[in-house]
Amino acid sequence: MRIIRAVIIIISCFLSFLKVQSQNSTEVEPIVASRYLEDQFYAGLAYNVLLNKPEGVIQRNLSYGLQLGFIKDIPINTKRNFGFGLGVGYGTNSYYSNIIAEDLGSDINYRLPIAADSLNRTKFETHAVEFPFELRWRTSNATDYKFWRIYGGVKAAYLFSRKSKFISENKNSNISFQNNDISQWQYGLTLNFGYNTWNVHLYYSLNRLLENNATLNNEAIEIQPLRVGVIFYIL
Template identity: 55%
Template sequence: MVRGVFYFSIFTVMKKCLLVFLWVLTAQGAMAQTNGDTVALDTRYLEDQFYIGLTYNFLLEKPDVVNQSNLSYGLQMGFIKDMPINAGRTVALGLGLGYGLYSYYSNLQAVELEEDFGYLIIDDEADFKRNKIESHMIEVPFEFRWRSSNEVSYKFWRVYTGFKVGYALGSRSKLVPTEGAKTSFYNTDIRKFQYGLTFNFGYNTFNLHAYYSLSNLFDDNVYLDGDPIDIKPLRLGIVFYIL
């Protein structure tokens, strides 16, 4: 029951944050149109301090018998402190704090045992709707930033590369069969600390986002048929910035 309340609370907060983000984005556009050229130039402007992104999550280096299915999605949002390091403010460092929700759908089923967990491959002929692993992450991104921005334009090119460290607040495994009751439980085999490389590139509103994990999704002592499960996530998608 406590776990259910935890996940409900997380989704509620995530929904509210998304609504606030969309409201701020709309308000910013309206202010820009209303004030026009009357806005005083800010020569000490900052860029792209709030972000929200959507990704598709791939599983790399997985065992050959593991196949992905459904839509393995990801949602991330947060704040990055922009710290320009040149006079033109086109080069900067960024350090932030954010939240990420990542789901991985596959035929790799986790089974809850008395003291730990086991893993097996769902038979190809098995009748099930979906099977997933889901993680809620607190994330700390660090970026080296280049952009073609200036104090009068909101449209510019950007290339942001960096590193991200994440801590799993909670992870769960869930199987939904075609018939019968679903199984869902808190999975502590998911690695608590995860880290990887990030790359963001784009112009104006739409930007491509990539994250390649340097750490495994599972802890080191997790096995499938006697072999360690060394899976590394790759997340590709889009990211939006404001302010």
């Protein structure tokens, strides 16, 4: 009898525990589901493609881009799988080519290399504060952390550092200067899509890399960057 009573007591306690858990689940789950957010921190790596290059301009080496930052997730529906994202971050980009930029004091001259230059590489280098805005759709819920996402939008960037660099073939000559011809404000269209950890990142610039007064062989340098890479989201 004592054993039976003990078993009954254990079963009763177990059933009481399950009932409490069930009640907690019905009380907590709606709260969790009504508040959960996704993809608020991001980091990405991209390759910069130079579009609209002037005749004779060749892209060289690995033109790369790095980005990281915070983006506020703002769901607008009950399922919280559709909404907006507004953020701030840091981005750095390097654009390697055979364009030589020369600081003449009051002006900057652009030309293509000649044999006497002994050219190794030249590049435009930028560091920026970025402001992404996204329209967000995903297949997530409050408990599923593996889901599809499609985030499209725009990104503006304020460049606080704009440099041109020239490195000779023997690397004895390394010229670097602040290049104010690089557009200080840059903006473009973005598209990020993928599943779980791996997501494709695309950025198409809507304005030129250089200001309108920058010319090569008396023609405007109308280069526009296109970035193709990967982006990772956490929390």
